[in-house]
Amino acid sequence: MARRDFDLVVFGATGYTGSLVAKYLASHTDRPRWAIAGRNAGKLETLGLGVPVLIADATDRASLDAVAARTRVVCTTVGPYAKHGDALVAACAEAGTHYCDLTGELQWHYRMIQANHERAQATGAKLVHSCGYDSIPSDLGTWAAQQAFIAKYGHPAERVTAYYGEASGGLSGGTVASGIGTAREASESKEVRRVLGNPYALDPDPEAVRPAAPDESSIRWDKAMGMYTAPFVMAQYNTRIVRRGHALAGFPWGPDFRYREVMSAPKGPAGLVRAVAFTAGLGAIAFALKRPALREMLAKRVPQPGSGPSEQQRERGHWKARFLAERGDDKLLFVVGDKDGDPGYKSTSKMLGESALCLALDELPGGGGCLTPATAMDGKLLDRLRRAGLTFEEGTLTA
Numbered sequence: 496m497a498r499r500d501f502d503l504v505v506f507g508a509t510g511y512t513g514s515l516v517a518k519y520l521a522s523h524t525d526r527p528r529w530a531i532a533g534r535n536a537g538k539l540e541t542l543g544l545g546v547p548v549l550i551a552d553a554t555d556r557a558s559l560d561a562v563a564a565r566t567r568v569v570c571t572t573v574g575p576y577a578k579h580g581d582a583l584v585a586a587c588a589e590a591g592t593h594y595c596d597l598t599g600e601l602q603w604h605y606r607m608i609q610a611n612h613e614r615a616q617a618t619g620a621k622l623v624h625s626c627g628y629d630s631i632p633s634d635l636g637t638w639a640a641q642q643a644f645i646a647k648y649g650h651p652a653e654r655v656t657a658y659y660g661e662a663s664g665g666l667s668g669g670t671v672a673s674g675i676g677t678a679r680e681a682s683e684s685k686e687v688r689r690v691l692g693n694p695y696a697l698d699p700d701p702e703a704v705r706p707a708a709p710d711e712s713s714i715r716w717d718k719a720m721g722m723y724t725a726p727f728v729m730a731q732y733n734t735r736i737v738r739r740g741h742a743l744a745g746f747p748w749g750p751d752f753r754y755r756e757v758m759s760a761p762k763g764p765a766g767l768v769r770a771v772a773f774t775a776g777l778g779a780i781a782f783a784l785k786r787p788a789l790r791e792m793l794a795k796r797v798p799q800p801g802s803g804p805s806e807q808q809r810e811r812g813h814w815k816a817r818f819l820a821e822r823g824d825d826k827l828l829f830v831v832g833d834k835d836g837d838p839g840y841k842s843t844s845k846m847l848g849e850s851a852l853c854l855a856l857d858e859l860p861g862g863g864g865c866l867t868p869a870t871a872m873d874g875k876l877l878d879r880l881r882r883a884g885l886t887f888e889e890g891t892l893t894a
C-alpha cells in the first residue's frame with residue numbers, strides 16, 4: 496500500500512457505537528493518523544475530536560471510493576450493514592484498503608464474500624467482518640484455546656464448545672434494526688432462509704460435504720461443565736465465522752473438527768429456570784419476527800437508531816465466555832471475557848478499535864480476501880486485546 500493520508504478512518508462516528516469507537520481511538524496511546532467520516536459534517540464536527548472530517552454517504556459510491564483511497568483502513572459502524580454496507584466493502588476491495596466492521600447479519604456477510612473475496616485477494620485488501628462481541632470472542636477464543644490445547648497436549652482439540660452465559664448490558668437501535676432487517680429478509684426470500692440454515696454458509700465452498708453441525712435447539716444438562724445449556728442467540732452467526740476461519744486456514748484442526756455454541760446456566764433449580772426462560776424468550780422473539788404485523792409492531796417499540804444503553808449500564812457491564820476444548824480424555828478450559836464493560840458497546844468499541852489499529856499498524860501475515868478476525872490478525876490482535884484489558888486465559892475445570 497503506497498503511503499496514504501490516514502492510517503484509519505472511522506465511518507459512522509456520529510452513531511451510538513461509532514462515537515464510542517471514535518472516543519476509544521482518540522485516547523489511545525498508539526496515536527494513529529486518523530479521521531472520521533460520515534454524511535453530516537455538522538454532526539461530525541460537534542463530536543469535538545479534533546481530527547479531520549471526511550464527507551461520505553453510504554449511497555454514494557464515488558464518495559466511498561475517495562475515502563478508501565486516502566486511508567490504509569476503514570472501520571465502519573454504519574449499519575444495518577445489509578441496508579448500508581455493500582458499496583463501502585466493494586470500494587475497499589477495489590482500492591486494496593483494509594476494512595473492519597461489526598456486522599452480525601449472516602445473509603449479508605455471505606453476499607459480501609461472494610461479491611468481494613476474489614477482488615480483495617487480488618488487491619490485498621483484508622476485509623474483516625464482525626470485529627466486536629460478534630464474533631471476536633468466538634473466533635479468536637477458539638483460536639487461542641486451540642493454541643493452548645496444542646501447547647499442552649501436542650495436538651489440536653477435535654471439538655470446541657463455547658458457553659456464553661455471563662453478560663450484563665443492553666442493545667442499541669442499530670443492533671435491533673439489524674436483527675429485524677435479517678428477519679424481514681428471511682421472511683421474504685427462500686434463498687436467505689437457505690443461507691441462514693446452512694451451518695457452513697460462510698465456508699469458501701458452502702456446499703462441500705462437511706461434518707453435521709446442527710444448531711442447538713433445546714435445553715440440556717452438560718455433564719462436563721456441570722451446567723444447563725440452552726440455545727444461544729448469536730450461535731447461528733458466530734459458529735459460521737469459526738468454521739470459515741478454520742476452512743480459510745486449511746483445516747489445521749482436522750477435517751472432523753466441530754464447533755458449537757450454547758448459552759449456559761448454573762446447576763440447580765434457579766439455573767434450570769433461567770435456561771427455560773432463555774429458550775422460551777428466544778422462541779417468542781423468533782415467533783414474532785416471522786410474522787410481518789408483529790415484527791413491524793415490535794420495530795416501533797424497541798430502541799431507535801442513535802440510542803442505546805446508558806453510560807452507567809455500559810460501565811457496570813461485563814461478560815465472560817468459557818471454551819471447552821476436547822479430544823478423547825484430553826480436555827482444556829479456556830476463558831474469554833471483559834470485566835470492564837458491557838459486551839455490545841464498551842467492550843465492542845475496544846475490540847473494533849483494536850482491530851482497526853491492528854490492521855493499520857501491525858505487521859500481519861498473509862494476503863487479502865474476506866477474512867475472519869483470527870485469520871487476519873491472530874496473535875497480534877490477541878496481544879492487543881489483552882493489553883486493552885480483555886481476558887484470554889486457561890481456566891480450571893471443576894465439574
Ligand SMILES: NC(=O)c1ccc[n+]([C@@H]2O[C@H](COP(=O)([O-])OP(=O)(O)OC[C@H]3O[C@@H](n4cnc5c(N)ncnc54)[C@H](OP(=O)(O)O)[C@@H]3O)[C@@H](O)[C@H]2O)c1
Pocket residue numbers: 506507508509510511512513533534535538551552553554572573574575576579597598599625627628629630667668669670671673799800801802803839840843
Ligand atoms: N457485532 C456487535 O457486537 C455489534 C455491537 C454493536 C453494534 N453493532 C452493529 O453496529 C451497527 C451500528 O449500530 P448503532 O446502534 O451504533 O447504529 P446507529 O446509532 O443507528 O448509527 C448508525 C450510523 O450510520 C450512519 N448512517 C446511516 N445512514 C448513512 C448513510 N446513508 N451514509 C452515511 N452514514 C449513514 C448514521 O449517521 P447519521 O448520524 O448521519 O444518521 C450513524 O452514524 C449496527 O449494524 C449494529 O448491529 C454490532
